[in-house]
Amino acid sequence: LMDALADQAALAVERVNLVADVEKAKLDAATDRLRTALLTSISHDLKTPLASIMGAAGTLRSFFSALTEEARSDLLSTVEEEAERLNRFIANLLDMTRLESGAIVPNAGLCDVSEVVGSALDRARSILRHHRLEIDLAPDLPMLSIDPVLFEQALFNLLDNAAKYAPEGALVRIEGWSDGAFVTLRVLDEGPGIAEEDRERVFDKFYRVRKGDQVRAGTGLGLGISRGFLEAMGGTLTADGRPDRRGAAFTIRMPVPPQARALKALP
Ligand code: ADP
Secondary structure (H helix, E strand, O other), rough: HHHHHHHHHHHHHHHHHHHHHHHHHHHHHHHHHHHHHHHHHHHHHHHHHHHHHHHHHHHHHHHHHHOHHHHHHHHHHHHHHHHHHHHHHHHHHHHHHHHHHHOOOOOOEOOOOHHHHHHHHHHHHOOOOOOOOEEEEOOOOOOOEEEEHHHEEEEEEEEHHHHHHOOOOEEEEEEEEEEEEEEEEEEEEOOOOOOHHOOOOOOOOOOOOOOHHHHHHOOOHHHHHHHHHHHHHEEEEEEEOOOOOOOOEEEEEOOOOHHHHHHOOOO
């Protein structure tokens, strides 16, 4: 009897292994497909600006003396803009790779979050020049234990998206408040918004909601990087809808460290 049981157990183990192997093979095939899709997307994002740069440079070289001053200047602007796009894409790819390999270790210290919001805004001011900007930060927000460089980058990506996806003239609003245990920052815009089924996927690598978004300079990496940075600092980043109107809303929630709570309690 014992032998029969042992045989059956051995058979069961074998079957389990077999199922595991089949599932693993399926998974490998899926990750292979994913890897191919990612590579295709990366090479597209690298080749498109490169093609524009080469085209503009080639035209300049071949027709230099025939071109007007203005046409030359336009071609040079194309070279600059497309090189900047390449640069941003490569920087994003590096950030994403560093995040995934765990190489991003926040250099956290107690920081005044209003100051970090201010410096993110300073950086974003020129890209937001065609939008209306409203800032509503509660006074005396508690200090946060954050890396100001990473936090500013996370916030900048949200402002950059608001500028990219909300039409000119639309209102972009930053709100910040605290309940003592958390600081909440929200970036709200009046663009097309993000459908409920996409609100988690927009954080995935290379995910872009609209095919048309492909033509805008973007990488599909910004939101994933922002979330990765904020999570590395103990916070969260979520996408929400705006119940009262159209547009996207991104919410950052950061825990207030105990030492900052103690500070706040002092007179
Ligand atoms: P990118 O903007 O470079 O494509 P992101 O990771 O920052 O990459 O955003 C992913 C996608 O989420 C965007 O392609 C866009 O479809 C959508 N999205 C992000 N921010 C907004 C926003 N403020 N309004 C509408 N859609 C947005």
